[in-house]
Amino acid sequence: MTTKLMGQKVQRVEDQRFLRGLGRYVDDVAIEQDALHCAVLRSPHAHARIVDIDVEAVLDVEGVHAVFTWEDLASCTPQMAEPLPLLIPHPALTHGRTQYALAKDEVNYVGEAIAFVVADDRYIAEDAVGRIRVDYEFLPAVVGVEAARAATSLVHDDVPGNVGARLEQHVGDAPAAIATAPHRLELDLTVERSACMPMEGRGTVARWDPDLNRLQVWTSTQSSTGVRAAVAVKMGLDLGQVDVVTPDVGGGFGVKINHPWPEELLVPMAAKVLGRTVKFTEDRREHFISSAHERGQVQHIEVGFDDDGRLLGLDVEFWHDHGAYTPYGLIVPIITSTQLLGPYKPQNYKVVFESLYTNTVMVTPYRGAGRPQGCYAMERTMDAIAAYLGKDRAAVRAVNFIQPDEFPYDQGLIFQDGRELEYDSGDYPAMLEKTKALVGWDEFPAFKAEMAAEGRQVGIGLACYVEGTGVGPYEGAHVHIETSGKVKVATGLTTQGQGHATVFAQLVADELGVKFEDVEVVTGDTRRMPYAVGTFASRAAVMSGSAIHLAAKRAKEKALKIAAEALEADEKDLQIIDGVVSVKGSPGTSIDLGTVSVLSNPLRYAFDEASKAATQFSVGDPGKPPVAEDEEPGLEGKDFYSPERATFASGMHAVIVETDPETAEITILKYAVVHDCGHLINPMIVEGQIHGGVAQGVGGALYERMAYDESGQLLNASFMDFLMPYVTEVPDGIDIDHLETPSPLNPLGIKGAGEAGVIPSAAVFAAAIEDAEGLTITAMPISPSELFTLRQEHTR
């Protein structure tokens, strides 16, 4: 008997494959023996003019089939020689710049693609790359926010002050409110650059079919439809001539959101020009120096508050390091500036940011996308207010919360899409109480004293956030009930490990009344679902989940209509249980969905009822239309979902850390999370997402940074030097509790969950370490060695 699966901890169906090494990634796509491989010549300099490129020596190398530089791109199509698209323009981005697929006459970061070699194998291609001679005229490199602001050198000659954009928003009059507030504080906070490190780097395979005049692309992306559009436009093909398939993806975390990466155009172009299958696989060093980074931000905060810590005015100014180009426009700093306020309602808020060019790898949204920096600013401010007033940190937060009866709550800010930022639902006071209970907030002072008596230092931190999730514009779904009774569901977004095959099957099983194991989910294949947006902004559950729910509803309505006719019953009296449509109260009067699917098809097989085997084939049943006249044949449902606005998930994290008085080692004793993503489809998957996010957050807070020297060389472009946390550094267990305030904006009451775990990490660790050490922490990450140095500075 089918029971409701929404809300249940259903085991992930995909894990059997993944755990047994049967995942199928781009590198596993079967290619012909004579397929070609490629390597990219990347700039060794952060900023230089390209005077000359000499590829003569490459053409002599046996096994090399082609070498492309910018000069050659136009011979494919004129568009190929134009800059890559700017994906999310914004009126404030007065000086948006994107790179060329291959650098034209200037390089702006170490790692920028200059030439593309296609050869029999990767070894030959790499060797050939080493033979290309480039004459450079060196230019001064601009590295870091301070250098960009000083603007003694410019990244792009025509961008004054290195300022790509400046955006200001006001709610009320923050400077005036701060000036007259009983108390005022100022904070300067820095978050350094970091980047996500998916296990699978980027990779693309392309094959041109000259008979069908069609291009097939397999790529490791977060948006197959985005890549398809870019490839089609750049190569002068119709959308219908390009199929993009995204098989399993070994992690995206934002870096594969960018579409297209240069290689995603160069590989298809080479495949078409050479008439052979071409394959590119990014190596780890390439990932460090040529895939996107994020997080780098310098923030100045002024706040005015009353005796209870109530915010009267908040004035935030920050500088965002977006690297050498702006493929994703202003999305990261806009998110920081508009979602910084979290669950609080300052009466007056002013925010201004500058998005700055530097000669470093460009920025695209990385899990959390600007929110970790915003949360860090807001939560450090809360801690500073509490310390100043000598009040409990949780109490100061509580007086500033938006209350449950104030939803929908309009923060008075305008988001990227030009719409007002309105929170749909939440219960922050209840969430705080749950968090305090989970971490043992009220008991902590006694614990701290106990530990101090043993010579141990412990500290506790708390951080709250609100996250706009499930953004539009739309996502679609196609639900098809096969003649076997099995159900195939297609949605166009891609999947990188979030468990979509499981959760979407849960939704379909619930809506259709079929067995969970009879539902198969297909994602990221433009042949199945040509129109889709992609997986980012924690949107799959809300967007595709809703579309799938609606599409399944349609398929069900149709199934009931056909079954009612077959059973000579009223639709209203029918039910579907475990894939069988029956008359309520008369289970013997039934027909299975497979047979209903047969009936929906004008080309019908005649069935031997006993064996269910098709014995005859006929064209319809004269006099009996397969479906109602206004229906299309086939037992399927298709629908698109487009939300009014984003839905706002929220959460609170608390951590207890111990710091070693001698070595400054930081040990996590307890990590507690309370999260509200509305109705949960699968609590186990949501908890897995939170675990993954927290692990990533631990890395960001304590270890990971992109260490550039002043000439723009990335000094730690390998896992020998870039410290990702191992299992030994992430908490053993994470205590998680949920709160479910349903979103009124979508049919299932869902909000997103995929990024939440990472958002408050920097804030919560800074707070806990500060509490343990009695020091002021203003810059993240803070590794044991930085903590050690900070202690020494403090005692000087």
Ligand code: MCN
């Ligand atoms: N979910 C649920 N109930 C809810 C909300 C979500 O059961 N109320 C489930 C969803 O059905 C989905 C998962 O939780 O299986 C995450 O859902 P959602 O918040 O919609 O996020 P997306 O599926 O859109 O995933 C994107 C998000 C982002 S933006 C990044 S970055 C990220 C992340 O997910 N990258 C990931 N999680 C990742 N997990 C893995 N393993 N790999 C990545 O690259």
